[in-house]
Amino acid sequence: MDIQTHRGNVVMNTATMAYRNLLKTVHNPDRFMDVLVQPILFMVMFGYLFGGAIAGGVQAYLPTIVPGILIQTMLSAASGSGSQIREDLDSGVFDRFKSLPMAHIAPLAGQLFADSLRLLIATITSLATGYVMGWRPAAGFGWVVISGLLAIFTGWALSWIFALLGLLAKNATTVQSFSMITMLVLSFVSNAFIPIKSLAKPMQVVANLNPVTHVITAIRQMLATGSWTSEAVLVLVFGTGIVLIFAPLTVWAYNRNN
Incomplete structure (x- = not known):
């Protein structure tokens, strides 16, 4: 098998595994709630x-809470990768x-690729809910897209940590x-829902250190x-x-388990 054919197989196998994981999200109420129901409810x-x-x-609070709920949803959606991997193991x-x-790495790669799609759904749901409630960002639609992509990238990066936890933990619970x-x-313990200056001094220190x-x-x-x-550059770095x-x-832990 030549290199090009091998790469094609890896891509196809990864896409198949990603589709499988997305189907599990749709048919699992807990996973579906993380990306669709939770941001609307919160x-x-x-x-x-x-x-x-x-x-x-409410109108004055939306510029504060929409980014806060968006990132909280990213955390929740990213954490799902770890428990799903552990359940599969x-x-x-x-x-x-x-x-x-199939390619050896396809199940892990498919999980992480599916996570990015789940994060996209969660982002659209969060921002759309804020818009329905009356939120209108001053910067315009283009910057809404850019900020959404930054949130998705952050969630996807964090999903590697949770995936590693899923591979190393003893059980899904x-x-x-x-x-x-x-x-x-x-x-x-952040500025997601309230101004940091309203916190007690020790909590302010913790909140300012919170990524x-x-x-x-x-x-x-x-x-x-x-x-x-x-700040955006710092987040990207x-x-x-x-x-x-x-x-x-994560790849090392996956190879060790398989």
């Missing part, structure tokens, strides 16, 4: 419950994949528990000013660093 609930108390009204389906004439705690801490704070700040700046800021570190570790 946007409506947080907006109408806390908008008046925090910003004086525990069920023995990866062992069956090894007996098929451990992965789900860790993912939930991580999502809650990173989301709520999620920088991602949300970058997206808010882009949507407000229509410019690529230093940070996400690239995560991929460079955790992608090889």
